[in-house]
Amino acid sequence: MTTKDHTHAKTPVTIITGFLGAGKTTLLNRLIAQHPQTKFAIIENEFGKVPIDHELVVGAGDGIFELANGCICCTLNVELGKVLRHLVDKFQDFDHLIIETTGVADPAGVAAAFVSDMKVQNRFELDSTLCLVDAAHLEATLASNDDVAAQQIAFADVLLLNKADQVSETQLSQIQQTANQINPYAQVVAGAFAQFEGIDLLTIKAHQTATIEQKTQQIRPLLHHHAQLVSHSFSFDAPFDEDKFKMWIYQLLHVQSKGIYRIKGVLHFANKEKKVVFQSVKNQFVFEEGSTWDENQTPTSKIVFIGNSLNEKILQRRLNSCLDKSYFAKI
Ligand SMILES: Nc1nc2c(ncn2[C@@H]2O[C@H](COP(=O)(O)OP(=O)(O)OP(=O)(O)O)[C@@H](O)[C@H]2O)c(=O)[nH]1
Structure with a gap:
């Protein structure tokens, strides 16, 4: 060997x-x-x-x-x-x-x-x-x-x-x-008999920050239902307070991780110049530095939750409470 x-x-x-x-x-x-x-x-x-x-x-x-x-x-x-x-x-x-x-x-x-x-x-x-x-x-x-x-x-x-x-x-x-x-x-x-054209199945790079960034841009705030399984997507022009967001995610994934299959997002933290790419697998999660925000566009955080019986209104409220308060004082 x-x-x-x-x-x-x-x-x-x-x-x-x-x-x-x-x-x-x-x-x-x-x-x-x-x-x-x-x-x-x-x-x-x-x-x-x-x-x-x-x-x-x-x-x-x-x-x-x-x-x-x-x-x-x-x-x-x-x-x-x-x-x-x-x-x-x-x-x-x-x-x-x-x-x-x-x-x-x-x-x-x-x-x-x-x-x-x-x-x-x-x-x-x-x-x-x-x-x-x-x-x-x-x-x-x-x-x-x-x-x-x-x-x-x-x-x-x-x-x-x-x-x-x-x-x-x-x-x-x-x-x-x-x-x-x-x-x-x-x-x-x-495809049939596991023959799938036009895709290299070994180099999807799904967990790389660039792929997540690109995919998250395609998410529109829609509600999808299948039995108890739901996916909720949110977008925010106001930046997040990094500490509040991280604290909340930590609590959420430790208390409720069984019902949450996946979270992926591209986030704007008030104290960070670049995008922050966030994803969770079960109760494990990572935050990684992404690319620079486009100068000509307002930085917009996008985040999607997929899980069992997740309540959209509660998630929206919790996410709102993690936004950077000083942003609203300025506008
Ligand atoms: N008609 C048809 N049969 C298929 C196709 N793909 C696989 N099969 C057949 O479906 C059967 C099951 O395929 P497997 O690849 O063993 O499925 P698996 O998901 O590994 O099965 P488990 O390990 O038992 O969960 C086999 O007889 C395959 O030949 C297909 O696209 N069309």
């Missing part, structure tokens, strides 16, 4: 999620086949006692780590942390890490493993969470397993509408709308 120089670039990580049978392993095999020059490490997670997916992954060499008989978003989360630390310490020779979750995993729990441990954080960088959506069965799945399937869709950076061969064009566009109602933030692409 050779040792790579990882002092400069962090190893990108792609999480593949999606409900049972949606096409996760099909996608994994396709990615391996499409990138013969890339050396992958793969973490597989299955519920059954006898791991099978391992056998179904073709051509990945010896870099497959299996976590069976439990789910990495909950019971096996500690195990996932151990495997990640093992990769950091002992298994250096790979370019990209792919994690295939069980069909019933909450991907937020998996993503959280990358923001809670410094050693892991220093080595890995989440590129994106890809969610396979079975176009032929989405409505039925949502009806019967609303929470898990909807959580997976809500958390994803890219929604891959798979099995397009099994539905009509009209059905496909309806499914696209349903998926976008649950997650207005995600890019949606359709």
Whole structure:
């Protein structure tokens, strides 16, 4: 085994999620086949006692780590942390890490493993969470397993509408709308047998500040409903008071993190010249320096919350209370 120089670039990580049978392993095999020059490490997670997916992954060499008989978003989360630390310490020779979750995993729990441990954080960088959506069965799945399937869709950076061969064009566009109602933030692409054209699924860069900035600009203050899952978007011309905002977010995510799947925003703090890019995964959150505000436009903060039964009015009130009071005295 050779040792790579990882002092400069962090190893990108792609999480593949999606409900049972949606096409996760099909996608994994396709990615391996499409990138013969890339050396992958793969973490597989299955519920059954006898791991099978391992056998179904073709051509990945010896870099497959299996976590069976439990789910990495909950019971096996500690195990996932151990495997990640093992990769950091002992298994250096790979370019990209792919994690295939069980069909019933909450991907937020998996993503959280990358923001809670410094050693892991220093080595890995989440590129994106890809969610396979079975176009032929989405409505039925949502009806019967609303929470898990909807959580997976809500958390994803890219929604891959798979099995397009099994539905009509009209059905496909309806499914696209349903998926976008649950997650207005995600890019949606359709395909069959996990073949998706016009998108490089390994370099989505969803967690990089530039991508978040760009995506947040597209968010309009709209309310989207799917069962109890909602997304609320807000924008503010008045700047935020950094201390108040951070204190509130800390409290919010510690008291209510179960119901909040994701928050992303580009913020204007009164004491900061540049944009501040903010995102949370479960109860973990980061604030990063973004680019400079456009001189010709009023700096406008935009923030989106995705979660279960979130009350828009309360969020609006709390956000208002974090605005910089001296701004209003000046106008
Ligand atoms: N018709 C059709 N079948 C597909 C498509 N993609 C995958 N399949 C089939 O669907 C079945 C399930 O695909 P997998 O890739 O194993 O799905 P998975 O999400 O890994 O399944 P689990 O690990 O059990 O959750 C397999 O028989 C695939 O060949 C598609 O686009 N169209």
